[in-house]
Amino acid sequence: MSRREDEAIKLLKKALKRAQKKGKPNEAYEIGMFVAEMYIYKGDVQKAWKCKCLAEEGVSDARPSLYKAIISLMGNKEEEAxxxxKNFKETQNQTTPPGFEEDEFTELKNAVNLLKQDIDSATQ
Structure with a gap:
């Protein structure tokens, strides 16, 4: 939250287009994830939600579900979050031993609330 997020997003979007043009889908996906993350840090959850990488189905990466949970919490949509x-934990458990605990979601919720406060403070 250095107020340089817009600059970073522009650079990342250029890199994303280059990767797509070169036919490098894995690279494009990873860069897309960075773009989504930057929008989250910026507090622009609507743009983060629209990132193509978060809509891809069948991805073995747990991050899209995690980012969607964060975005939903930032938008005060707790049930959706x-x-x-839960989708994040299911995907994560495919590669690591299971261990879902309700406390983990509460910790995420608290961390997102702190992030929102930091974003609000940085943008005022």
Whole structure:
């Protein structure tokens, strides 16, 4: 939240287009994830939600569901966030031993609330 997020997003979007033109879908996906993350840090959850990488189905990466949970919490949609959190944990458990605990979601919720406060402070 250095107030240089817009600059970073512009650079990342250029890199994303280059990767797409070169036919490098994995690179494009990773860069797209960075763009979504930057929008989250910026507090622009609507633009973050629209990032193509978050809509891809069948991805073995747990981050899209995690980012969707964060975005939903930032938008005060707790039930939606909880479902994305569960999807995140299911995807994560495919590669690591299972261990879902309700406390983890509460910790995420608290961390997102702190992030929102930091974003609000930085943008005022």
């Amino acid at each position: 909880l479902q994305h959190w």
